[in-house]
Amino acid sequence: MSVKIGIGIDVHAFEAGKVLVLGGIEINGYPGLKGHSDGDVVVHSIIDALLGAANLGDIGEWFGEKDPKYESIDSKELLREVVNKIVALGFKISQVDVAVLCEVPKVSEHRTDIVRTIEEIVGAGTISIKGSSPEGLGSLGRNEGVMSYAVALLEV
Numbered sequence: 001m002s003v004k005i006g007i008g009i010d011v012h013a014f015e016a017g018k019v020l021v022l023g024g025i026e027i028n029g030y031p032g033l034k035g036h037s038d039g040d041v042v043v044h045s046i047i048d049a050l051l052g053a054a055n056l057g058d059i060g061e062w063f064g065e066k067d068p069k070y071e072s073i074d075s076k077e078l079l080r081e082v083v084n085k086i087v088a089l090g091f092k093i094s095q096v097d098v099a100v101l102c103e104v105p106k107v108s109e110h111r112t113d114i115v116r117t118i119e120e121i122v123g124a125g126t127i128s129i130k131g132s133s134p135e136g137l138g139s140l141g142r143n144e145g146v147m148s149y150a151v152a153l154l155e156v
């Protein structure tokens with residue numbers, strides 16, 4: 001057995017009038033995230049980590065930002081497509097660890113829902129997620145958006 005590791009990083013700005021989708025769930029009380037899709041920065045970072053570990057390129061190559069097919073799409077569908085491809089290639093998704101950097105929302109309050117939602121696609125016992133505060137520093141500290149980091153470990 002060998003293991004493959006991948007990292008994914010994504011950032012999206014807040015956009016008023018859009019629903020906030022983070023880690024596959026809708027969270028009320030905050031602006032949504034700008035983007036061609038639903039703007040789910042957490043799922044996008046997971047996709048890039050998985051694609052990196054499997055050496056399959058990146059999310060932009062898979063799901064073109066100008067392609068009308070992906071406009072406002074539920075990013076979970078994109079994740080499902082990537083997971084199916086990775087599993088079909090013979091990889092086992094061993095673990096995905098996610099760190100989210102933002103002032104709001106507090107990820108810890110939604111951790112259980114996010115983990116349950118993502119694990120339905122990626123596999124039971126594969127996901128951990130944590131939030132971290134930017135402590136008022138920079139654009140994230142000014143509450144202008146959300147950044148997400150993910151690391152994925154595959155076995156083959």
Ligand SMILES: [Zn+2]
Pocket residue numbers: 010011012035039040041044
């Ligand atoms: Zn994104």
